[in-house]
């Protein structure tokens with residue numbers, strides 16, 4: 095159950111309103127707490143581009159409470175609607191016309207809650223914890239599924255508490271977007287997979303009692319071991335990792351049992367028990383080392399034999415026995431290699447599997463090279479996990495490991511051949527693929543500058559150079575050309591998943607569209623995941639059947655994103671909870687300058703308002719509700735070219 099607390103409505107709220115008046119339209123996302131039934135959610139609606147986060151109140155200053163204003167209530171409403179929608183909930187029991195959401199089913203409001211602090215959090219307590227509910231309240235909600243992606247667009251978020259829920263899936267790389275985050279509590283959930291380095295300057299962090307495994311990235315090693323108890327993570331501050339990147343034995347604590355009532359009462363074992371465990375670990379370690387040595391000896395022998403007997407190069411991996419597979423997995427230190435090696439090599443039929451390259455590309459590496467390359471996780475998307483693999487100083491590729499591909503070998507190959515045949519300077523080329531029963535890998539050129547989404551909504555901190563109009567409009571033109579090329583192949587061909595994270599950038603900020611053709615390869619359960627919030631055209635019901643006009647709609651949202659600097663996944667553009675497209679449509683032309691255009695753009699000397707207005711008009715036409723009213727992609731390209739041309743003529 096969600097309850098709204100009035101805890102930010104005191105002196106803190108007053109101070110912020112004053113600051114807001116000083117900086118028109120500027121607000122700050124500060125706290126999101128989904129652990130407690132008392133949730134202050136109004137902050138979800140506060141997204142902006144302030145230069146600095148306001149300083150927290152002193153630790154010992156008592157919070158003051160005052161009745162909520164109408165503006166606060168409207169903001170609470172939109173925050174609740176946004177949260178509800180991001181969690182896949184329905185709002186038919188909520189009368190959104192009511193001024194206050196306090197009467198909505200499942201929502202109750204407290205305006206006089208005293209401050210408290212959590213006793214079990216190990217890191218230093220910072221001021222925001224004064225705003226937390228009393229510890230005596232029953233902890234934990236029952237939120238489940240993946241952590242809502244909408245949270246990753248709240249780039250000014252300072253504190254996020256999702257502890258004591260049922261969240262599952264991997265910890266998303268989307269946390270990287272929360273560049274101001276200081277507190278992240280994810281304990282007591284069902285989060286799995288590795289803990290990736292988020293590059294955040296956190297003061298407080300807790301992922302204890304989850305299903306996480308692998309080694310603890312360096313940036314998290316400064317936190318106390320309590321932050322990782324009850325997981326299978328290893329490395330400092332927990333036990334050293336063995337070769338498989340898992341902790342040899344669980345930390346000694348009552349608190350490492352997920353779901354245990356005693357998880358916050360740290361129990362200590364006797365000296366004898368500890369000595370026994372240590373000796374056991376040492377013996378187990380030597381046994382593992384000896385088994386690995388034996389397995390490696392066999393593997394080398396069998397590869398040599400194959401080389402001679404079958405005439406294959408030893409680069410062609412053909413590991414047939416589960417023992418050999420285990421050895422390779424155990425030997426690797428790279429999570430990526432451990433993750434893909436086994437499945438890629440064991441194909442069930444006993445035949446050698448190879449990477450299949452497209453076009454006339456000279457084959458520069460083999461599957462084994464790829465699997466042995468040092469790699470890092472780039473992120474987890476709708477279709478699987480993406481990795482960056484460095485084969486050598488000159489060869490870097492992005493490898494996408496597809497999930498939920500259920501189609502047969504032949505059908506997959508037919509479809510992927512079509513994708514591989516696409517050849518345009520504004521597309522990310524698919525270089526090769528690998529298919530086996532258990533594993534499907536796609537190999538792309540690695541795009542060094544990342545995605546447009548990261549560029550627009552990622553690091554907003556000091557030191558970031560502003561993205562000027564020339565670069566933004568060039569990206570728009572490049573992406574439009576890439577899409578136009580896809581549409582020109584066949585009247586029915588479409589991208590199906592146009593969004594700013596699928597527009598990647600070269601070193602010179604030229605746009606390359608990625609992920610085309612993938613929606614047709616994966617199962618419906620994958621594509622129906624609502625990761626395209628804000629981009630999907632209203633008429634689309636089956637994400638595997640997206641028309642060209644629906645692509646135009648999604649591209650129009652990207653144009654609006656470029657112009658406003660706002661992420662469409664943050665659907666809270668006003669108290670009605672509109673998405674980006676509907677919000678821009680609702681603002682009159684006279685207010686474009688003050689309300690719509692990204693203030694970062696407007697602050698630059700190079701601002702070209704005429705061009706920006708023309709581009710905004712185009713974005714609005716692309717995002718018309720009715721597909722027939724939207725332009726076709728070739729027309730979009732022509733108009734962007736013209737408006738850029740007229741801008742440069744004026745400069746001349």
Ligand SMILES: Nc1ncnc2c1ncn2[C@@H]1O[C@H](COP(=O)(O)OP(=O)(O)OP(=O)(O)O)[C@@H](O)[C@H]1O
Nearest residue numbers: 472473474475476477480492538539540541545595
């Ligand atoms: N070829 C590439 N070069 C560089 N980065 C890439 C490449 N392909 C993907 N990425 C990055 O990897 C991350 C995950 O990408 P992926 O395409 O799997 O998911 P997504 O774009 O977030 O969502 P979706 O799967 O719905 O398209 C993103 O941050 C993306 O920018």
